[in-house]
Amino acid sequence: MKVIGIIAEYNPFHNGHLHQILQVKQNNPEAMLVVAMSGNLLQRGEPAIFDKWVRTEVALKNGVDVVLEIPVEGSLQSADKFAEAGIRTLMDFGVDELYFGAEHSEYDFLDYAQKIRNLDTSKFKEYDSSFAKQIQNAVSEKIGHDLTNPNDLLGLSYAKAVLKFKAKIKLVPIQRINAEYHDAFLPDKGEIASATAIRHALFQSDEPIAKYVPQNVTYDNLQKVSWEDLWPYLRYKLITTDLNELKKISGVVEGIENRLVKYANELPKETTFETWLQKVKSKRFTYTRLTRIASSILIDLKKTEVQAYEKVPFYRLLGFTSKGRKVLNTAKKQLNYTMYTKISQDDKDGKYAVNYRTGKVYSLVTGVQQDLKRAPLMIK
Amino acid sequence: MKVIGIIAEYNPFHNGHLHQILQVKQNNPEAMLVVAMSGNLLQRGEPAIFDKWVRTEVALKNGVDVVLEIPVEGSLQSADKFAEAGIRTLMDFGVDELYFGAEHSEYDFLDYAQKIRNLDTSKFKEYDSSFAKQIQNAVSEKIGHDLTNPNDLLGLSYAKAVLKFKAKIKLVPIQRINAEYHDAFLPDKGEIASATAIRHALFQSDEPIAKYVPQNVTYDNLQKVSWEDLWPYLRYKLITTDLNELKKISGVVEGIENRLVKYANELPKETTFETWLQKVKSKRFTYTRLTRIASSILIDLKKTEVQAYEKVPFYRLLGFTSKGRKVLNTAKKQLNYTMYTKISQDDKDGKYAVNYRTGKVYSLVTGVQQDLKRAPLMIK
Incomplete structure (x- = not known):
C-alpha cells in the first residue's frame, strides 16, 4: 500500500x-x-x-x-x-x-x-x-x-x-x-x-466564487470567521492579563507583551485588529509573527504546552x-x-x-x- | 465642621x-x-x-x-x-x-x-x-x-x-x-x-425620564452599560480559564466554577447573560450572589486581593x-x-x-x- x-x-x-x-x-x-x-x-x-x-x-x-x-x-x-x-x-x-x-x-x-x-x-x-x-x-x-x-x-x-x-x-x-x-x-x-x-471575495467583494471551487462544494450559508470576530476577546484578554502571565505565552519574547497591551489599552474603542497590529508592528516583529503571537494569547497557548x-x-x-x-x-x-x-x-x-x-x-x-x-x- | x-x-x-x-x-x-x-x-x-x-x-x-x-x-x-x-x-x-x-x-x-x-x-x-x-x-x-x-x-x-x-x-x-x-x-x-x-426606561421602554431626574441632569447621548455588553467577555473568560484559576476568584466556592463553565460551554452561541444565569442559579447560589461572582471573574478579582x-x-x-x-x-x-x-x-x-x-x-x-x-x- x-x-x-x-x-x-x-x-x-x-x-x-x-x-x-x-x-x-x-x-x-x-x-x-x-x-x-x-x-x-x-x-x-x-x-x-x-x-x-x-x-x-x-x-x-x-x-x-x-x-x-x-x-x-x-x-x-x-x-x-x-x-x-x-x-x-x-x-x-x-x-x-x-x-x-x-x-x-x-x-x-x-x-x-x-x-x-x-x-x-x-x-x-x-x-x-x-x-x-x-x-x-x-x-x-x-x-x-x-x-x-x-x-x-x-x-x-x-x-x-x-x-x-x-x-x-x-x-x-x-x-x-x-x-x-x-x-x-x-x-x-x-x-x-x-x-x-x-x-477576499467571500469576506468583502461578494463576487461569486463557485467557479473556483470543486462542483461538489458550496460555501454559501456557512459562518465565516476572521480576526475581526475574535479581536474583542483578544483585546479583553490583553487588558485583563498580568504581564507576567503573558510572558508565558508561546512566542512572547523581548517584552513584546508591553507593546501588545499598551496599544490594546490606548487605541480608541472602535480600533480594528488590523489597526492595532499595524501599531504594534516593528522591525523586529513582522506581521505574521505578531498574528501568531496574537493567536497564541487568544487561546492561552503556553510555551510549556x-x-x-x-x-x-x-x-x-x-x-x-x-x-x-x-x-x-x-x-x-x-x-x-x-x-x-x-x-x-x-x-x-x-x-x-x-x-x-x-x-x-x-x-x-x-x-x-x-x-x-x-x-x-x-x-x- | x-x-x-x-x-x-x-x-x-x-x-x-x-x-x-x-x-x-x-x-x-x-x-x-x-x-x-x-x-x-x-x-x-x-x-x-x-x-x-x-x-x-x-x-x-x-x-x-x-x-x-x-x-x-x-x-x-x-x-x-x-x-x-x-x-x-x-x-x-x-x-x-x-x-x-x-x-x-x-x-x-x-x-x-x-x-x-x-x-x-x-x-x-x-x-x-x-x-x-x-x-x-x-x-x-x-x-x-x-x-x-x-x-x-x-x-x-x-x-x-x-x-x-x-x-x-x-x-x-x-x-x-x-x-x-x-x-x-x-x-x-x-x-x-x-x-x-x-x-428599565433607559434600556428598554424608551419612556422619557427627564421628570424623574434633577433639572441639571441629562442622560441623553451617554453610552449605557449592561451585563449583556460584558457577557461575551465573561463567556470567553470562562471557557478559556483553568478551573484552578477560577477557584482563586472572590466568591468562587463549593465548585460553583464547574456550573459556570459548563453552561458557558454548552448553551447556544446566542445565549444571553440572563439565560445563562437562570441556568446556573440554584438553591445555594442566589441571583445576586452569582452576578457578584460573575463580575469578579470578569475582572479577575482574586480572593487574595x-x-x-x-x-x-x-x-x-x-x-x-x-x-x-x-x-x-x-x-x-x-x-x-x-x-x-x-x-x-x-x-x-x-x-x-x-x-x-x-x-x-x-x-x-x-x-x-x-x-x-x-x-x-x-x-x-
Whole structure:
C-alpha cells in the first residue's frame, strides 16, 4: 500500500487544491492520500475562514482519504516548526511520499536541506526583520542560488523536517500553476484562484466564487470567521492579563507583551485588529509573527504546552473515507503516541487541552461545537 | 465642621437621591456632604449604567461635596462587607453622621446591631438559600420584631460596621418615600421613580425620564452599560480559564466554577447573560450572589486581593466641590491609608490594580478611559 501525504490548511479548499490531488491520483492511481491539516488556527496566525470539520469534509469529498489535525502547538509556529509537526504526523501514519507545490519543482530540496544542515544561524541577530534575509543569503551561498519563493521555502522546511526525524518520506515537489500564493483578486480567466483571493471575495467583494471551487462544494450559508470576530476577546484578554502571565505565552519574547497591551489599552474603542497590529508592528516583529503571537494569547497557548507537544506529540483524526480506513488500521499497530478520535470530558483537560480551548473560542463566533464528543467524519 | 456621609451607588442619580440630599441640607445647612460611591461595578454584581465619572459629576452638581470611590474589593461583596467598605472610608474622612434611607426610620439600628453582636451564625448551614431566612429569624428573635425590608437590612449592616470599626458616626435613618426599591416601572404620578424603573426606561421602554431626574441632569447621548455588553467577555473568560484559576476568584466556592463553565460551554452561541444565569442559579447560589461572582471573574478579582484590601484599604477621590476641599484638607492630615487622586503607570499595577482592570473592561463598552491620568472632578 502506497501512502501519499500532503500538508495543508485548505483555507478554503479550492480548485488549486483539487488540481494537486488529481495530479497525485494520476501518478498513483492506487495510492492512499493522507493530509495533515491545521485546525481552526492557521500557520499565518489567523483563524480558518471555515472550521476544521467543514474543511475536512470538503477534502474527503475531493480525493483525500484521511485527514489528521495539526494541533495548534504545531500550526501556530514558524514554517520550520509547522513542517516538523506535519511531517512527524505523516511519517507515523506510514506516508511514503510528500507532495507539495513549489515555484521551482526542479529543485532538489532534500539536497538543499543536507547542504544547510550545519548552517550556523547563531551568528545572526535573532528575530530582526533582516534575520530571514540573512538566513536566505547564507542558504543561497550554500546551495548556489537564491531560494525566496514562499512555497519553495516551505519545501525546504519539509526537507529539513524529513532529515531531522529521519523520515522515510520521498519529497515530490509539483509545479505550482496559475494563481500566485498571495494574489488578492480573482483572476480574469481560468478556474484557479488563490485562497487569498477567494477569502477576499467571500469576506468583502461578494463576487461569486463557485467557479473556483470543486462542483461538489458550496460555501454559501456557512459562518465565516476572521480576526475581526475574535479581536474583542483578544483585546479583553490583553487588558485583563498580568504581564507576567503573558510572558508565558508561546512566542512572547523581548517584552513584546508591553507593546501588545499598551496599544490594546490606548487605541480608541472602535480600533480594528488590523489597526492595532499595524501599531504594534516593528522591525523586529513582522506581521505574521505578531498574528501568531496574537493567536497564541487568544487561546492561552503556553510555551510549556508547545514544549510538551514537541516532546510527546499526539494525533487527532478528523475524518476518513472507507478506503482510508486501511491506512488507519495499519498505522494503529505502529503509532508511538496517543491518537484522539473523540474528545471526552477527560481529554479536554489533558494533552489536547489547548486545542479544545481553541475550538471553544472559535465556536464563540460560529456556535458550532468543535471537539467534545465529535466523532471523525466518515465518507463512503 | 460637621460632615455628613452617605453610602450610595447612584445607578443612576435621580430625584429620590436629590430629595435625600435636600433633607440633609435642610437639617444641616452648614454641613459638608461626603458620599462613598461604588465605582463601575456595583454591589448587586452589575455594571453601573453610567460610569463613575458621570455619576460623580451629577452628584457634585446636586449638593454632594466630596465623592470617594468604594473599590471593587468592597463593592462586589455582601451587604455587610459593602457597608464595612463604605463606613471605613467615611469614618476616615471625618464623617459625623450617616444618613440613609430606611423603610422604618423609627428603628434604632445601632441598638439592633448591639443586640445581635454575639449572634452565633455558625450553626446555620452556610450559603443555603434559606441561610438569609434563618439569620433573619434569629435577628427577629433578638430584636423583638421582623427586619426584612431591603433598606432596613442595609441600615443594620451600616450599624454593624459602625460597631466593628468603633466609628464615631451617628446613624440617621430617613424615611423612604414613594418609590419602592425595586419598582420595575415608572410611577403614574409624582417625580420620584426607583433607579430600577429609570434603568428599565433607559434600556428598554424608551419612556422619557427627564421628570424623574434633577433639572441639571441629562442622560441623553451617554453610552449605557449592561451585563449583556460584558457577557461575551465573561463567556470567553470562562471557557478559556483553568478551573484552578477560577477557584482563586472572590466568591468562587463549593465548585460553583464547574456550573459556570459548563453552561458557558454548552448553551447556544446566542445565549444571553440572563439565560445563562437562570441556568446556573440554584438553591445555594442566589441571583445576586452569582452576578457578584460573575463580575469578579470578569475582572479577575482574586480572593487574595479582597483580603489585601480588607487588611489595608485605600481611598480614591473621584471629585469634590470648592466647598468640599476643606473636608479633604482636614482628612489628609489624619488618613491612615493611601489616597489615590490620579492613577499613574505605577499605581495601575499596585494596590489599585483590580480597579484599574475594572475600568479597562468597562471602557471596552464605553470607549472612555476610566483611570489612567484622570484627575478628580472639581466643581465650583
